[in-house]
Amino acid sequence: MEKEKYLRSANEVRSGGLRPVFQDFHLLRMSGNHDYPPHQHANYEVILVDRGPYTCTLNGAEISIGRHEVLVIKPGDRHSDHLHDGQRHYVLHFLLADEPSHPVSTVRLFNEWVLPQDQVCTAPMPNENAIFHALEEEAKQSDYYSAAIQDAMLEAFFWRMVRLLPAESLSPQFRRRSAEQDFAGRLFRLFEQHVKENLTVDELAGWMQISKRSLSIKCRALLGDSPAQLFTRFKVRKAAQLLAHTAQPVKEISYELGFENPYHFSRVFKRIYGVAPAAFRAGEERL
Template sequence: MSKSVAAAVPVFKLYGETGAWPTPDLIHCESIPERSKLHGWEIKPHRHSDLVQLLYVQAGQATLKVEDVVIYVDSPSLQVVPALSVHTFKFSEDIQGHVLSLAQPLAEQLGASLNTPVLSRAACYTVGAGQQYLDTLYAAITEEYVQSQSGRDPMLQSLITVLSVWLSRRNLERSSPDPRQLDRGREYLQRFTRTLETQFREHLPIEHYAATLGISAAHLNALCRRLSGQSALQMINQRLLLEAKRDLVYTTMTIHQVSDSLGFSEPAYFSRFFKRGTGLSPKQFRIQR
């Protein structure tokens, strides 16, 4: 994305809305035509600072762009759009499907309880033989969402947990090594991410993390690429970027203070790191919050 385009990307609660969240829920559910037909079947580039969206295309065609990845969809597919991801969609006029928006705290809670990052990474999943199951699940979520029966909130959360488990399983199916190797590799990756969570501000080399696991840096990198789609260094940098984005959006710390809190030796170095990862300077990013 060019600098001029990135600087113009708006931040919305829901597309086209700048007001408060429309319901007391941590969830919002609507059909794809419901909103897209109001905008000529095109959702222009924007991002959500505190929403994860699960867009389910049931029928029709769509061009889905999340960050720099463009996917043309002409069969049932489910697109994950993480918080802060710039995205744009174009739909055919016969489009059918749903958009489920989850407030970031709920998405993080689901990710932690299922021990999966599937809601924090952009991905498009072809539904295939699972269409009837997913149709039924989204129909149940939609029906529960529009009603106000007793137990509505726990029922909605249960249904969305089921959807998250479905996504997690589909994500695992994308690579199918020997189950014993997968379990061992996931154990290493989980230990790495737990250690990273407590030490990412220290800017430690990959060799340090590998040594704590008792494996080589090359082995750690291979595991990260196979199980998360990113190198170990990319995971470290993405964790730093995520924390920087949170600080810029949700705190009043100065850029110098954010840089300091994240362990950067100089604010200028932090600004270069941030711009390299997002295409925006910290100041530009904060203005667009």
């Protein structure tokens, strides 16, 4: 006899009762092209592409995602779909709720300054179609247990999706729901305070009042990357905001954010965003 036992993970996120509540979903198959007029959402909308690309305008930014990618639209976002012949995607609506006293939570998933590009991640499930088929079956079954089962399936999908979103795009209130997220908040405040400097990992650990090893372990466990890489990504996201919303020269931005020189800045920016700073700005100006 062979027996394999798998224990509950010790790395638990204490969500404090915060959970997603399933509302509805639909599968959209396009025959022909159609531009859906601009609109605002009162709830969260998840778009998961089965056959792409899917393109839209989200808060003034052009977004294009392919198969096995997800776009998360938050309440209040300005959104317009640009639908194309032959594409197919799922649209899932949900709310965030506080249990048991508040049926609708005031906690936001995203930071108010989040870039539309940071509301995109890869599909959170190995076979993402399966969850929608299961949600459909429960909608057809529609018995005493169906709503609870739909919420449970959505909750697994939701937390896997959150894991794949950029950690710094999540709101402080949302991140505070984890007992360990105070660490992430302090780290990003430190990044903000020293964004114009090039702090070493030793210096970051000193400011956080923990050892270098503990800092690295916490960063990888909670935020998915090394302290140095998180600081670099934070700087580059700041740069993207300046490129999108100011006329400040690229050279000035690179020095203001502590990069060695504009060439180094351009290489790092392109590695993260896929285009050079000037091309990123040109794309924003065309919107």
